[in-house]
Amino acid sequence: MLELARGVSQWAHGFKNAVIFLFNTGEEEGLNGAHSFVTQHPWSDTVRIAVDLEAMGIGGKSSIFQAGPHPWAIENFASVAKYPSAQIVAQDIFSSGAIKSATDFQVYKELAGFSGLDFAYVDNTAVYHTKNDKLKLLRPGSLQHLGENMLAFLLHAAASPSLPESKAVESDVESNEEKAIYFDILGTYMITFRQRLxxxxxxxxxxxxxxxxxxxxxxxxxxxxxxxxxxxxxxxxxxxxxxxxxxxxxxxxxxxxxxxxxxxxxxxxxxxxxxxxxxxxxxxxxxxxxxxxxxxxxxxxxxxxxxxxxxxxxxxxxxxxxxxxxxxxxxxxxxxxxxxxxxxxxxxxxxxxxxxxxxxxxxxxxxxxxxxxxxxxxxxxxxxxxxxxxxxxxxxxxxxxxxxxxxxxxxxxxxxxxxxxxxxxxxxxxxxxxxxxxxxxxxxxxxxxxxxxxxxxxxxxxxxxxxxxxxxGGIVPPFTEDIARAVNVVHVVDATRVNGGDLEPVSYISMFSTTPGNLIKEADHIGEGFACGRARYSDFVTFSVNYSCWTDKGAGTGWLKSDIPSIHVAKDTRGESRETQILIDTTISTRWSLGINTGEIEDFHLKDADSDELITLGEKSSVDGWHTIQFSGGRKAPTKFHLSLFWSRNSTQTATAGDEHLLRLRTDVDRLTPPMETILGKLPPWCSLFGKSTSPHTLAFLSSLPVSF
Incomplete structure (x- = not known):
């Protein structure tokens, strides 16, 4: 993007439209950068076309996998791109929900109503979001391919007097049968035509x-x-x-x-x-x-x-x-x-x-x-x-x-x-x-x-x-040092568990993988007393682990009880409309995930200790009966929060065997404890640490509040 900005600046004379370069943060945490721009920045009202440069790999051609809803962008890209790469097949698959992911372009299109293009690299997908996502695997030709196509398009769009006048609504475009159909032929020529034709x-x-x-x-x-x-x-x-x-x-x-x-x-x-x-x-x-x-x-x-x-x-x-x-x-x-x-x-x-x-x-x-x-x-x-x-x-x-x-x-x-x-x-x-x-x-x-x-x-x-x-025969290994198996190794301190009848937290090192298959070979390679199976279920709020390998060796070191987050009921008003005030202290963590049981809670309100409103009252969405909040801040981010819970009228207000938690909290700490350092030092060369917004850091604290508190 910096090189594109330099190139565009050389041709800025005669432009009829400005080009805004938006460097987003918080994309993996929930598309936060894009959301903040379209909802808070004054420039967002001036945007006519949005282009998102994405990746789900680290090489190959940068291909368009989403376009529209207005056909202007894709049609003009096809007319000026030197090496076009675009397939509406990818857009159909992405729009169908078969790929459980989202990009900044979803925010631009669905929330702000922008039309535009969404690009992505797709080669070497296996190493994406792992420690093997290295610059050496990104071929210069991939960057050159994207740069030449994008520079030509940006110069054309900036000089064009015919950008779409208003924000396009996808349903309107489709009802007018003006949606663009597009595909490239061997990356050398691109064909576009409207749905009407x-x-x-x-x-x-x-x-x-x-x-x-x-x-x-x-x-x-x-x-x-x-x-x-x-x-x-x-x-x-x-x-x-x-x-x-x-x-x-x-x-x-x-x-x-x-x-x-x-x-x-x-x-x-x-x-x-x-x-x-x-x-x-x-x-x-x-x-x-x-x-x-x-x-x-x-x-x-x-x-x-x-x-x-x-x-x-x-x-x-x-x-x-x-x-x-x-x-x-x-x-x-x-x-x-x-x-x-x-x-x-x-x-x-x-x-x-x-x-x-x-x-x-x-x-x-x-x-x-x-x-x-x-x-x-x-x-x-x-x-x-x-x-x-x-x-x-x-x-x-x-x-x-x-x-x-x-x-x-x-x-x-x-x-x-x-x-x-x-x-x-x-x-x-x-x-x-x-x-x-x-x-x-x-x-x-x-x-x-x-x-x-x-x-x-x-x-x-x-x-x-x-x-x-x-x-x-193992002649062709499933994983190599460069294209490795994605694993998570986490030092877990679980305060939701009961150990021997008391309230002492349970700590252990957990190793699990989003790649199918057991981890017995990896556990044997590491040693350190790992046991593998389904006996230890872990709820990390944003996901759950049914199969893992774990060890208790040295797990009691590297953390303090004062690091464990607390969930305290400050006030509970019962009646026809029950309201509960919760105080949450994440202690040393500024990155956390909170799950709220929407089967019991109809609405909620969240503020930090300075009374800054983080989540307002209003209709709340849920997945499998839970509304999940993900928070990620810097060093000076707040760690104390006030949560107001408004119970549903048909709430059971008692714990059940199948769903006993009202709140589930995971706090993440980017710290290597002594046992973690030992285990990571012995991690097999065919394994690579996997990290996404939903993944915990190397030290994670789990706590919860039962329904019948």
Missing amino acids: ANMLYNSIIMQSLLLWTTSLLMGGSSAVTSLALACLSLVLMWIFSISFSAAIAFVLTIISSSPVPFVAYPWLALCLFGAPALLGAFTGQHVGFIILESYLARTFTERRRNLPANLRTCLAKLDAERWIFKSGLVQWFVLLMLGNYYRIGSSYLALAWLASPAFAYGFLEATLSPTRLPKPLKSATILIGLSVPFLLSSGMVIRLSATIIGTSVRFVRNPGASPEWLGNIILAIFIAAIVCLTMVYLLSYIHISGAKVPLIVATSSLLVISLVAVW
């Missing part, structure tokens, strides 16, 4: 397809209808077999590998482990459907063409079955296009490309150029012409999306131990199987009557076996 184009293709299919089936009669149904059966079997084969490997990996995600350090291994069985399963399922279809067509040819020799009728049945299998791929993408068009999904252009291009090639080469009505083998030109455009549009997106999903598996689990070890692999397996079924459906139809069946089976099976052997 997309609707016209999609509806036209859908209507033409319906007309062609209806006419074809009416002319073919019941035989054509049955053939299409059996071809669609082969499509269903293809999906079932492909997902089943690929998902089976996800379970196998948890048995044969020391880590259920052995491909983090070497992402290509995931494509071998899941892509090979997905392709083998897709072909197997489709071939089963092909055999059923061929058998039906052979009977049909026997009835309709009795004058032909039996061997010729069998050959013609195979050729006709091949064509129907190819057509089933058209049906698949036709259904996806209709669904995408109905729900206004931006990435529906992919379904259009995968439907229209193969259909044109098939119709032009197989129908108009065929001298006879007898079935003939599909021509190689059909597949070359039909798939060149779809593969060109899809290949870059598929590679980037696959790499991102594989990289994020290193921190797939939000609450360690709460999800099965195989869950992340299942998601990845289904994704790869879906990509195989969607993109290989046409190509596989050529193999059933060719001599490539055996080579395909042998090649995919061999690749799978070699990959499994490499994982089982």
